[in-house]
Amino acid sequence: MRDIAFIFFLAAVVCVTSGMGCGIQMAISEDHLLAPAHAHLNLVGWTTLALFGLYYRLTPAAAQGILPRVHAGLAILGVAFMTPGIAMVIVGGSPALASAGAILTLASMLLFLVTVARYGLGAAA
Numbered sequence: 026m027r028d029i030a031f032i033f034f035l036a037a038v039v040c041v042t043s044g045m046g047c048g049i050q051m052a053i054s055e056d057h058l059l060a061p062a063h064a065h066l067n068l069v070g071w072t073t074l075a076l077f078g079l080y081y082r083l084t085p086a087a088a089q090g091i092l093p094r095v096h097a098g099l100a101i102l103g104v105a106f107m108t109p110g111i112a113m114v115i116v117g118g119s120p121a122l123a124s125a126g127a128i129l130t131l132a133s134m135l136l137f138l139v140t141v142a143r144y145g146l147g148a149a150a
């Protein structure tokens with residue numbers, strides 16, 4: 026099985042690729058209504074997930090065991106729920122999906138806070 030850094034990085038690249046597609050679609054159509062969904066897909070998806078991946082590659086002790094996998098599940102599901110959820114809210118739909126995504130995303134960051142406090146940063150931490 027691929028390591029956790031790879032899983033985070035692959036998810037990040039999927040996010041930025043689709044985020045760019047969404048950005049190009051907005052630019053061509055001159056309809057920027059969904060810009061907040063695009064922004065969250067790129068910033069929470071690409072930037073945050075990629076930083077998690079880099080962290081786990083830099084800090085091998087933190088990449089062992091079940092916790093980083095739980096972290097990846099929370100973080101990736103969070104983006105997967107939050108981004109379409111924001112788009113739904115913008116077009117007048119229910120905020121439930123965006124809220125679920127936001128809670129999962131916050132939970133993933135709390136778990137990361139515990140991980141960083143426990144393992145520090147880098148191989149020698």
Ligand code: HEM
Nearest residue numbers: 041044045046048049051052057060063064067068071072
């Ligand atoms: C092919 C690449 C991209 C295209 C064509 C694109 C296009 C756009 C467009 C058309 C908007 C709406 C602008 C407005 O309404 O003022 C926008 C907003 C935004 N984009 Fe992108 N984008 C791209 C990549 C990215 C990336 C990689 C990021 C972040 C890592 C990003 C972050 C943002 C943010 C934060 C906003 C919101 C700006 C605001 O509301 O003031 N975009 N983008």
